Amino acid sequence: MKIWVAFENNKKPLIIVGAGTCGRAAGAMETWAKAEETLKELKIDAEFMEVGCIGPCYLEPLIDIKIPGKPRLSYSNVSPSKVENILREIFEEDKIPERDFVGTFGDHDGLKKFWDHPMLAKQERIVLRNCGIIDPNSIDHYLARDGYIALEYALAHEPEEVLEIVKSSGIRGRGGAGFPTGLKWGFCRDAPGDRKYMICNADEGDPGAFMNRSLIEGDPHAVLEGLVIAAYTIGASKGYIYIRAEYPLAIERLENAIEQMMETGLIGENILGSGFDFDVTIKKGAGAFVCGEETALMGSIEGKRGMPRSRPPFPAQSGLWGKPTTINNVETLGTIATIVRKGSDWYSNIGTENTSGTKTFSLVGRVRRTGLIEVPMGMSLREIIFDIGGGLFRNFKAVQTGGPSGGCLSEEFLDIQIDYETLAQAGSIMGSGGLIVLDDNTCVVDLAKYFLNFTQSESCGKCVPCRVGTRQLWEILERITTGQADIEDLNKLEKLGTSIKRSALCGLGQTAPNPALSTLKYFRDEYLAHILENRCPAAVCSELVEFRVIADKCTGCQSCVKVCPTDAITGPRSEPHNIDESLCIKCRACYEACRFDAIAGDAIVITSGTVT
Amino acid sequence: MTGTAVTLDLDGFTGIRSDLIPILQHAQDSLGYITEEAVRQISQKIRITENEIYGVATFYAQFRFEPPGEHHIQVCMGTACHVKGGQQLSVSLEYQLDAKMGETTLDGKYDLEQVACLGCCALAPVVKIDETIHSQLTVLKLRKVFDEDEES
Numbered sequence: 001m002k003i004w005v006a007f008e009n010n011k012k013p014l015i016i017v018g019a020g021t022c023g024r025a026a027g028a029m030e031t032w033a034k035a036e037e038t039l040k041e042l043k044i045d046a047e048f049m050e051v052g053c054i055g056p057c058y059l060e061p062l063i064d065i066k067i068p069g070k071p072r073l074s075y076s077n078v079s080p081s082k083v084e085n086i087l088r089e090i091f092e093e094d095k096i097p098e099r100d101f102v103g104t105f106g107d108h109d110g111l112k113k114f115w116d117h118p119m120l121a122k123q124e125r126i127v128l129r130n131c132g133i134i135d136p137n138s139i140d141h142y143l144a145r146d147g148y149i150a151l152e153y154a155l156a157h158e159p160e161e162v163l164e165i166v167k168s169s170g171i172r173g174r175g176g177a178g179f180p181t182g183l184k185w186g187f188c189r190d191a192p193g194d195r196k197y198m199i200c201n202a203d204e205g206d207p208g209a210f211m212n213r214s215l216i217e218g219d220p221h222a223v224l225e226g227l228v229i230a231a232y233t234i235g236a237s238k239g240y241i242y243i244r245a246e247y248p249l250a251i252e253r254l255e256n257a258i259e260q261m262m263e264t265g266l267i268g269e270n271i272l273g274s275g276f277d278f279d280v281t282i283k284k285g286a287g288a289f290v291c292g293e294e295t296a297l298m299g300s301i302e303g304k305r306g307m308p309r310s311r312p313p314f315p316a317q318s319g320l321w322g323k324p325t326t327i328n329n330v331e332t333l334g335t336i337a338t339i340v341r342k343g344s345d346w347y348s349n350i351g352t353e354n355t356s357g358t359k360t361f362s363l364v365g366r367v368r369r370t371g372l373i374e375v376p377m378g379m380s381l382r383e384i385i386f387d388i389g390g391g392l393f394r395n396f397k398a399v400q401t402g403g404p405s406g407g408c409l410s411e412e413f414l415d416i417q418i419d420y421e422t423l424a425q426a427g428s429i430m431g432s433g434g435l436i437v438l439d440d441n442t443c444v445v446d447l448a449k450y451f452l453n454f455t456q457s458e459s460c461g462k463c464v465p466c467r468v469g470t471r472q473l474w475e476i477l478e479r480i481t482t483g484q485a486d487i488e489d490l491n492k493l494e495k496l497g498t499s500i501k502r503s504a505l506c507g508l509g510q511t512a513p514n515p516a517l518s519t520l521k522y523f524r525d526e527y528l529a530h531i532l533e534n535r536c537p538a539a540v541c542s543e544l545v546e547f548r549v550i551a552d553k554c555t556g557c558q559s560c561v562k563v564c565p566t567d568a569i570t571g572p573r574s575e576p577h578n579i580d581e582s583l584c585i586k587c588r589a590c591y592e593a594c595r596f597d598a599i600a601g602d603a604i605v606i607t608s609g610t611v612t
Numbered sequence: 613m614t615g616t617a618v619t620l621d622l623d624g625f626t627g628i629r630s631d632l633i634p635i636l637q638h639a640q641d642s643l644g645y646i647t648e649e650a651v652r653q654i655s656q657k658i659r660i661t662e663n664e665i666y667g668v669a670t671f672y673a674q675f676r677f678e679p680p681g682e683h684h685i686q687v688c689m690g691t692a693c694h695v696k697g698g699q700q701l702s703v704s705l706e707y708q709l710d711a712k713m714g715e716t717t718l719d720g721k722y723d724l725e726q727v728a729c730l731g732c733c734a735l736a737p738v739v740k741i742d743e744t745i746h747s748q749l750t751v752l753k754l755r756k757v758f759d760e761d762e763e764s
């Protein structure tokens with residue numbers, strides 16, 4: 001608590017660095033070092049604080065500067081060279097530099113507000129309420145923001161009462177399937193057995209989604225508080241967090257947070273004097289997508305190959321080591337404490353009738369503003385992509401939801417309201433929250449092939465429809481994208497896809513055909529162009545595209561000649577260059593050079609089928 | 613980060629079956645890869661057959677059975693990176709380093725690995741070299757990263 005008050009009323013200048021994985025990838029640590037150096041030169045004694053991702057990753061590195069008695073100023077895209085200028089202007093000249101200024105927190109005359117930024121204005125932050133605001137390494141910060149009040153409340157009440165709150169809040173599992181969380185807990189609570197397990201699924205297998213990583217990195221205690229409340233409600237004394245090894249920073253944050261909980265008596269024996277015992281172990285995944293599936297995940301915790309098994313029996317009856325087990329996604333658990341604290345009515349009033357609450361999405365792909373967002377259920381895809389995401393640089397083609405289990409939705413679906421049922425009716429799924437925006441430079445057939453390549457290589461091999469079927473689907477798509485398919489292949493694709501959906505053992509196989517089936521349904525023309533005209537309309541499929549120099553535009557600058565790794569481009573200076581197709585590996589280096597080099601004339605084009 | 617120890621220290625583990633994956637992870641962290649000797653040691657510690665250990669270890673993409681290169685390169689093959697040109701990064705890297713994904717360069721300097729997603733999708737496409745993630749890459753930007761590395 002003291003630490004938070006000190007933070008709110010800081011005596012020394014405070015520099016707040018967005019240092020989640022995305023901030024770091026954008027160079028936050030270099031900017032931090034440069035800021036320290038600059039402040040030293042200015043002889044200013046400042047403190048630094050690290051926060052998780054606040055959402056608009058495309059603005060990273062984000063740095064905030066808070067001088068005692070003055071508003072907290074947030075700056076975006078702060079490279080090391082920029083941070084020096086910003087700090088000098090603020091500290092030497094007592095100015096508020098306008099360039100790269102995103103906004104301020106709180107109300108300050110004449111200054112724009114951070115939360116009014118177009119990417120943030122329409123969001124509703126419940127799960128992400130602390131992300132980017134508090135120091136994730138400090139339990140005091142979490143406590144100061146009403147942390148562990150819900151746990152205290154829960155432990156002072158009967159598990160049935162907590163269960164009732166969760167049930168009537170209407171929250172559904174955020175891991176993909178949307179199963180009502182209260183029901184799931186109830187089954188496990190009612191299952192006979194004195195030993196039960198509570199698992200947090202932090203495997204985040206959808207490639208292209210990072211909601212769970214961001215939440216754990218930015219507010220680990222929120223997830224842990226939810227986990228302990230869940231364990232108390234179902235009657236579990238042992239918990240596991242299964243987290244993918246690709247998230248080292250998130251693992252570190254969890255380890256640190258658990259240690260702080262032990263010191264504070266929030267985990268371990270006799271939690272907060274209630275008599276309830278619970279301890280938790282972190283299990284690192286080892287790089288298998290199927291281990292996100294609950295039964296495979298439990299196999300993996302037991303030290304076996306992560307193979308799904310058929311259900312029933314469900315984990316609530318027979319899970320980890322055959323004992324009743326509940327497994328929930330990170331985001332589900334991250335919401336629980338706020339629900340318990342604010343009440344089920346409050347929560348169920350947010351969202352739609354069938355799906356209450358908010359959902360986080362990782363908004364990525366070919367959209368202007370990429371990052372992590374949280375919106376009430378029922379918001380339209382159009383609002384998300386165009387109002388929050390700021391639209392695209394090129395023409396909208398589709399949005400992919402639900403990862404390898406999901407589908408692609410075309411423009412006609414932009415106005416549907418996001419919830420589990422509507423997305424499913426439209427031919428995709430909610431999934432865990434990946435939203436990948438595609439423009440006319442993305443090939444949906446290539447994307448379907450990409451997903452099938454992913455699922456066939458991640459198939460655990462236990463059941464034939466998945467092991468052999470996904471491989472065959474991929475082969476058909478490979479034929480189409482290389483111009484070797486005939487029209488009959490489309491029927492095969494549909495038939496095979498439909499039969500795999502019906503017969504596969506687990507969710508991986510049952511949903512693997514979706515990316516192919518949904519693109520075939522909404523973008524049949526593109527499939528036909530590949531098959532009938534040997535043409536990839538988006539000019540993506542490498543076998544069907546050609547890199548060419550438009551002679552009239554070429555200034556003969558030799559930029560492309562210099563970057564071509566295979567010496568495929570020739571031409572004397574000041575004369576149009578020539579690409580030898582037989583040597584070209586289609587790596588795009590020449591195309592980039594021609595776009596970015598000032599004297600080049602945008603002369604290199606990637607075309608497919610048509611001669612322009 | 614990895615690969616300096618010669619023998620495996622298993623004192624921190626009790627030897628129950630569910631320790632298998634953590635022990636394998638520990639082995640890879642300290643030895644750089646899963647050695648035959650390590651498998652023998654683990655088999656004695658947990659009292660399961662070496663075959664069974666290989667059965668589990670080969671199921672998971674994380675484990676390798678060959679010595680690693682000096683630097684570890686992970687090219688993200690996640691969806692966001694894919695639609696932002698990750699494929700071209702991997703084509704051009706393979707050509708530049710003269711090794712395929714999953715291989716180590718002949719001089720032992722680099723390992724090339726494809727990973728499903730590094731969680732930096734908003735800054736796609738990304739490549740991780742040792743502990744550093746390079747984001748919003750283009751073929752030419754990535755090449756510069758390597759050229760600078762060669763010079764230093």
Ligand SMILES: Cc1cc2nc3c(=O)[nH]c(=O)nc-3n(C[C@H](O)[C@H](O)[C@H](O)COP(=O)(O)O)c2cc1C
Nearest residue numbers: 173174175201204205292293294328329332507508
């Ligand atoms: C192939 C496959 C992969 C999955 N991957 C994940 C995952 O990465 N994270 C997750 O929370 N759930 C994943 N699930 C769903 C889990 O099986 C399970 O339903 C979920 O963790 C339950 O949590 P919830 O009720 O809070 O949503 C996956 C399911 C399948 C079939």
Ligand code: FES
Nearest residue numbers: 690693730732733
């Ligand atoms: S898709 Fe590449 S980091 Fe997620």
